[in-house]
Amino acid sequence: MPLILDHVNYIYGGDTELAVHALNDINLVIPDNQFIGLIGHTGSGKSTLVQHLNGLLKPTSGAIYFNGEDIHDSDFDKKKLRSKVGLVFQYPEHQLFEIDVFSDVCFGPKNLGLSKKETELRAYEALKQVGLEDEFFYQSPFDLSGGQKRRVAIAGVLAMKPDILVLDEPTAGLDPKGRDEILDQIAKLHNEMGITVILVSHSMEDVAKYVERIIVMNKGSVLYDNAPKEVFKHYKELEAVGLAAPQVTYIMQALKERGLPVNTEVTTILEARDEILRVKGVK
Amino acid sequence: MGIIKTDKLVFEYIRRDDEGNVEGITRAVDEVDLDVKQGDFVAILGHNGSGKSTLAKHINAILYPTEGTVWVDGMDTSEDKNLWDVRQNAGMVFQNPDNQIIGQVVEEDVGFGPENMGVPTAEIWERVEESLKAVGMYEFRKHSPNKLSGGQKQRVSIAGVIAMHPKCIILDEPTAMLDPNGRKEVIRAVRALNLAEGITVLLITHYMEEIIHADKVFVMDKGKIAMEGAPKEIFSQVERLKELRLDVPQVTLLAHELQKSGMKIPDGILTTDELIDALI
Numbered sequence: 378m379p380l381i382l383d384h385v386n387y388i389y390g391g392d393t394e395l396a397v398h399a400l401n402d403i404n405l406v407i408p409d410n411q412f413i414g415l416i417g418h419t420g421s422g423k424s425t426l427v428q429h430l431n432g433l434l435k436p437t438s439g440a441i442y443f444n445g446e447d448i449h450d451s452d453f454d455k456k457k458l459r460s461k462v463g464l465v466f467q468y469p470e471h472q473l474f475e476i477d478v479f480s481d482v483c484f485g486p487k488n489l490g491l492s493k494k495e496t497e498l499r500a501y502e503a504l505k506q507v508g509l510e511d512e513f514f515y516q517s518p519f520d521l522s523g524g525q526k527r528r529v530a531i532a533g534v535l536a537m538k539p540d541i542l543v544l545d546e547p548t549a550g551l552d553p554k555g556r557d558e559i560l561d562q563i564a565k566l567h568n569e570m571g572i573t574v575i576l577v578s579h580s581m582e583d584v585a586k587y588v589e590r591i592i593v594m595n596k597g598s599v600l601y602d603n604a605p606k607e608v609f610k611h612y613k614e615l616e617a618v619g620l621a622a623p624q625v626t627y628i629m630q631a632l633k634e635r636g637l638p639v640n641t642e643v644t645t646i647l648e649a650r651d652e653i654l655r656v657k658g659v660k
Numbered sequence: 661m662g663i664i665k666t667d668k669l670v671f672e673y674i675r676r677d678d679e680g681n682v683e684g685i686t687r688a689v690d691e692v693d694l695d696v697k698q699g700d701f702v703a704i705l706g707h708n709g710s711g712k713s714t715l716a717k718h719i720n721a722i723l724y725p726t727e728g729t730v731w732v733d734g735m736d737t738s739e740d741k742n743l744w745d746v747r748q749n750a751g752m753v754f755q756n757p758d759n760q761i762i763g764q765v766v767e768e769d770v771g772f773g774p775e776n777m778g779v780p781t782a783e784i785w786e787r788v789e790e791s792l793k794a795v796g797m798y799e800f801r802k803h804s805p806n807k808l809s810g811g812q813k814q815r816v817s818i819a820g821v822i823a824m825h826p827k828c829i830i831l832d833e834p835t836a837m838l839d840p841n842g843r844k845e846v847i848r849a850v851r852a853l854n855l856a857e858g859i860t861v862l863l864i865t866h867y868m869e870e871i872i873h874a875d876k877v878f879v880m881d882k883g884k885i886a887m888e889g890a891p892k893e894i895f896s897q898v899e900r901l902k903e904l905r906l907d908v909p910q911v912t913l914l915a916h917e918l919q920k921s922g923m924k925i926p927d928g929i930l931t932t933d934e935l936i937d938a939l940i
Contacts, residue, residue, distance in 0.1 A: 552866050
């Protein structure tokens with residue numbers, strides 16, 4: 378079910394001299410079944426934007442429509458919205474609290490008022506979807522590794538069966554392997570279940586590798602909203618707002634400047650490899 | 661003896677169940693010998709749970725060894741009389757800035773350390789200014805830390821440590837939450853402190869690009885030092901690093917992929933310039 382943001386503004390501390398215009402006339406359509414990357418330097422408004430998507434923050438002006446209904450209408454069912462737009466915050470493992478992994482994942486669906494059977498079925502499915510083995514189900518979540526804990530936390534949101542899954546820097550603090558595992562798992566969820574995923578990330582490399590659309594935030598406004606290759610063409614403008622292109626794009630540019638006629642619109646390592654092999658006539 | 665030295669450092673903790681009965685003992689750090697020269701930039705890599713942070717917490721006496729000894733600037737960290745000197749000389753920056761900021765205003769927060777050391781007021785303000793400038797947060801000196809973003813807070817935390825003029829700083833994944841620019845600024849600030857002021861740096865990170873200029877890299881696994889050497893030596897072992905759940909810088913990975921596809925490229929390429937030289 379699509380989510381539409383129509384002229385959304387958000388102002389912090391409106392009546393004081395410290396007022397901050399955190400979101401400035403945001404117009405976005407979040408359709409079904411899309412893998413979106415949301416990037417922007419720290420303080421650009423990403424998290425504020427994300428908190429509007431499930432109604433945690435209310436726009437100062439403008440409206441947000443979920444499946445055609447204004448989410449701030451008095452008769453709108455916010456509880457339902459929160460199960461349909463799942464938010465996974467930074468370091469979600471800090472929110473784990475139950476005595477074992479399985480109970481923790483049950484907490485969300487249980488609060489939706491589902492039957493015990495349905496709740497447990499959903500928890501089981503969600504844990505399978507994030508790739509956690511059965512042997513961990515009845516362990517304390519606090520005995521798991523960082524990457525495992527994070528998967529349990531993501532499963533807790535998945536068990537609500539969201540249409541849109543928003544992940545705020547899901548790989549922060551994980552080792553490189555853990556990073557790849559989580560992102561591969563998320564990509565799989567998107568591909569197999571058709572969930573729209575919004576990945577908030579500071580890693581241009583990860584965004585380039587996984588998403589089909591990038592939304593770039595700067596000073597509370599949307600600076601770019603396009604396919605990765607198009608967005609990363611503006612690498613100079615991105616640098617000016619505290620971002621960058623993937624490192625491999627810079628490598629290709631340097632190669633071109635030094636006389637190797639490569640295509641510089643390359644954003645992943647494997648593309649770069651193939652492009653260099655092509656130019657060098659290997660294979 | 662170097663500025664930081666550990667001799668057969670072991671740290672064990674006891675796992676207990678809900679009733680408080682002992683379930684077992686985990687050896688988080690296992691006979692680690694470390695010797696860091698004054699002025700070096702040392703990186704510690706390792707997957708989650710490999711023991712990096714536990715090791716780091718020994719260096720400013722947050723944890724004490726179960727067995728073995730840790731010396732900072734020649735002082736044994738397990739002796740109570742050395743505690744404050746150890747902590748002033750080995751400043752620590754953690755991953756999550758929210759756990760480290762206590763001031764109501766940025767400049768007050770940065771001044772907290774030197775104030776507690778009894779630095780004269782005028783000098784505190786000098787230190788606050790230079791520290792905030794070093795991390796690019798001077799213009800926020802009058803702001804409330806609560807209203808800063810995670811990345812900005814982290815730079816304030818680093819300024820708070822620098823203001824104590826430590827001989828070495830230990831940074832435990834300081835950039836894990838920052839955007840590319842923030843990451844660059846922090847690493848640049850840390851390198852400048854290392855090069856210009858000669859402060860010894862111990863950097864724990866999961867970002868391989870941040871440590872290509874390090875003097876030495878240690879890779880930890882299961883509480884032990886699994887690999888040690890210059891960045892070039894470490895990063896030329898792509899497959900071994902992957903086994904240890906780690907990665908290599910993007911340019912090294914590209915060079916490695918090209919190698920696998922049959923191109924003749926030397927091992928351990930760390931910079932774009934090196935790759936260009938190999939290709940052109």
